[in-house]
Amino acid sequence: MDTDEHGSNEIAEKIIGCVYRVANGLGCGFLEKVYENALFYELTKAGLEVKQQHPILIRYEGVVVGEYVADLLVEGRVLVELKAVQALDDVHTAQCINYLRGTGLVVCLLINFGRPKVQIKRLMGPAAMQGHESGTTDEHGWTQVRVVQCPNSGFTIRVYLCSSVVSMRFLHHG
Incomplete structure (x- = not known):
């Protein structure tokens, strides 16, 4: 693993x-x-x-x-x-x-x-979420587990967990 x-x-x-x-x-x-x-x-x-x-x-x-x-x-x-x-x-x-x-x-x-x-x-x-603290759950049942700032690109990546699925949402702050 x-x-x-x-x-x-x-x-x-x-x-x-x-x-x-x-x-x-x-x-x-x-x-x-x-x-x-x-x-x-x-x-x-x-x-x-x-x-x-x-x-x-x-x-x-x-x-x-x-x-x-x-x-x-x-x-x-x-x-x-x-x-x-x-x-x-x-x-x-x-x-x-x-x-x-x-x-x-x-x-x-x-x-x-x-x-x-x-x-x-x-x-x-x-397995990617082992050892990460869970955050708040939104109205759709997604729990934000991590936020990553990408300084070179100006993007923020928010990682969400819903049941056994992990999703990454890319947000631009430029």
Whole structure:
């Protein structure tokens, strides 16, 4: 289980750079597997350890009761789920959250190459919030657990928790 959010986020930033190289090189319109293979190549070229079609076993009382397959696992710490669809859906987000719950990992990148501009959604699992104090809960049931100031960009990132889902909201104060 990876609870080192900082290390996972550094890896995620490298992955995102590779994603943009693939998106710029291929554009949109290909099948998901084409993007998976191209991203695998870019990540490997960048010196990252990558596993394709990584199995995630779901256990109940010690018994394997299901198996998911993540598109990519990078450095054993960051899951990458790829799509080539017109629009990301809540089902895609739920898929990533289940991957995070099943592995105990902190970060999953949900990436959609199906649009002219690549979409990247960074999801954080419940393990990311271990050791953080909870704040107040808003009218929608979201609890603010952390606020991060980004001095170079002028952005404030507010991290919220709702049940087992962690969301980051980016607010610009410029």
